[in-house]
Amino acid sequence: MTIANQLTLLRILLIPALILVFYLPFKLSAFFSALIFSLAAITDWADGYIARKYNQSTPFGAFLDPVADKLMVAVALVLLVEVHGSSWFAIPAVVIVGREIVISALREWMAELGKRATVAVSSIGKIKTTCQMISIIVLLLFRPGVNVYMTALGYITLYGAALLTLWSMVVYLKAAWPELNPNKSDH
Template identity: 75%
Template sequence: MTLANQLTLLRIALIPLLVIVFYLPYSWAHPVAAAIFTFAAITDWLDGYIARKYDQSTAFGAFLDPVADKLMVVVALVLLVEMHASPWFAVPAVVIVGREIVISALREWMAELGKRASVAVSMMGKVKTTVQMIAIIVLLAFYPQVGSWQTTLGYILLYAAALLTLWSMIIYIRAAWPELMAGEGE
């Protein structure tokens, strides 16, 4: 088991801890939940760096890393949707989760065609992920208060992440479009 894969498994193991800490009835629960999510986000970057730098890329890691990322983000968004309980929060959360489902399916389908490289992670996807992670960290760290700068910043970042999410999805779909439409005109 490579160090990169161990970090990915650690990220998955942090999910139940995130949920438990999030629901603790203490004033420190939200900042600690944000710290757990931050640590998980750092391990996301670190496992990829280690896998590339030390040639630790494995098929298992290529499968597990995006699964771990999506699980952590979706769980955090579900927790936050409950806490914020408004359509203004639910809409960007649904956009982000929906995009992850669409792109995962697209990548799987393109891999079956032997064309996974055409929908590989792009720089736009990395920017989207960074903004999304920062938004979630800010939103986890502070209990929502109408008009507070932390809540406002979190919402702005979440909407920015949702817009980047849509933009990156369009980029991936455009790259796969020839394959998606193959045989449609016949």
């Protein structure tokens, strides 16, 4: 078990901690929820860095890392949809989670065709992830009604992440289109 894989497993173990702390009835639950999610975001960056720098990439890590990322983000967005309780929040949350499902299925399908590199992570995806992490941390920390400016910042970065999510999905689908298009001329 490599250090990178241990960090990925830690991220998964932080999910129930996030849920538990989010619902605890004490004043600092928002702070500790944001802290737990921040720790998960740091481990997301650290496990990839360590795996590359120290050649610790493993098939298990390659499988588990994106699963851990998607689970943590989806759980955090579901928790936040509950407290924000509006379509203005639900729409970007659904876009982000829905895109992850579509792209995961696309990557799996392309891998079966031996063309996984066609839908590899792009720089747009890295910017999207950064916006997502910032928005979720801000919105976990500043629950509705606490600070209107920080909530606005959280919404703006969430919408930025949702737009980048759609953009990156279009880029991935465009790259995979020759395999998806049944009318291509070489078959």
